[in-house]
Amino acid sequence: MYYFDATEFATRLSNLRKAQGMTQEAMAEALNISLEHLSKMERGKRKPSIDLVVAMACYFHVSTDYLLMGKNYDMVDSRTKLLDVVTQLTEIAKSL
Numbered sequence: 294m295y296y297f298d299a300t301e302f303a304t305r306l307s308n309l310r311k312a313q314g315m316t317q318e319a320m321a322e323a324l325n326i327s328l329e330h331l332s333k334m335e336r337g338k339r340k341p342s343i344d345l346v347v348a349m350a351c352y353f354h355v356s357t358d359y360l361l362m363g364k365n366y367d368m369v370d371s372r373t374k375l376l377d378v379v380t381q382l383t384e385i386a387k388s389l
Contacts, residue, residue: 301363303337309353310335324348 310320321331326345333339341349350357358364 295362297340297361299340300337302340302361303335305360305363306349307335309349309355313353323352 310317313320315323317331317335318328321328324331324345330339334341346357346360350360353360356364
């Protein structure tokens, strides 16, 4: 069963902000929210609205799935493509 974990969301949000070299103040301003609201989200004490999740995903160029659940479908897709290439190369090697 899947569920939203505010603490894990808080960690992902904080990590994204820090990776951009942003202060909480700068991020709050960029997202048009209060510093208090952002601070509480980064501590897992407040949950974002759907609109805010979408804004964050657009701002950081990540999926809403990544923000909410920690799932990175780009990595899954890349792994699948890589395994397909390995399979094709194995078949080519067998035919030589």
